[in-house]
Amino acid sequence: MNVLFMAYGTPYQRSETLPYYTDIRRGRPPTQELLEELEERYRRIGRSPLNEITYAQAVRLEAALNATLPLFPEPLAASPGPRVQGPARVYLGTKHWHPFIAEAVKAMAQDGVKQAVGIVAAPHFSGRSIAEYQEKVTQALAELGDPFEIRFVEEYYDHPGYIRAVATRVVEQLWRLVEPQKALFLFTAHSIPERAAQDGRYPGQIRATAALVAQTLGLLHWDTAWQSAGRTPEPWIGPDINQKLEEAQAAGYREVVVTAVGFPSDHLEVYYDLDYEAQNTAQKLGIRLLRTRSLNADADYIEVLRDIVARKWREFEP
Structure with a gap:
């Protein structure tokens, strides 16, 4: 089994911020103002752990796959048990x-890979996320003469294990609430341009994830919000998390729990948008804001990835 595990990527040091930001902007260097703004965000959060978390996810996914795959074509009569090293190989690309x-x-x-499964560490499909990863893979394969076949996992926003993992983390915050029945639970994801969301697939999937978690826990008051909108002239989908907090305060909410369902891993846009910016907004509004911890490379999330990849790999079987 061969797996191409993909994530967003982030610079390792300050000198890499400019080329990194230029790549995000499809080869167009950012203005000095935009570059300084991004660098200031990194200064405020310290440093993004995304690369380390992504690497851990890939390593643990490979170990989980090999712990459930036989090392030989046919199972042995007396199995020696699961082992980490084996036929599954996970390659990391950002x-x-x-x-x-x-x-x-x-x-x-x-x-010498001939068949592979491609999966992005993002549960929801959009033309500005999963589709762009797929395009990069397809282009890279074409430039090499299409040496192997790849099948993509496009989405897993309603996978039972994923919903259960998110719900588990929301419950942790339920314990901390003064009045859980009166709290508002917000589920956030990365905003995208309105034109890219016209088919409704991406916002619909975010809403579906939130609804499934709310149903699992019996949450009385919940909604979705958006974060991390790009700095472009075109409109991006909303409402933004900060606007949503203002609406919550006006509606009488004093406690809000936010869950970044669109981001499995901690990184700049979780730390800055939620832990810094939204937290400052909440304090000004007199709201107590709690954030659920991210999935990162935790065992329950790795099991979700393992199950999804294994199911997709079976499509290659006769």
């Missing part, structure tokens, strides 16, 4: 920094 997706695809081709 969208905007090293190791780039094209670099991972090249490594897979050099290793």
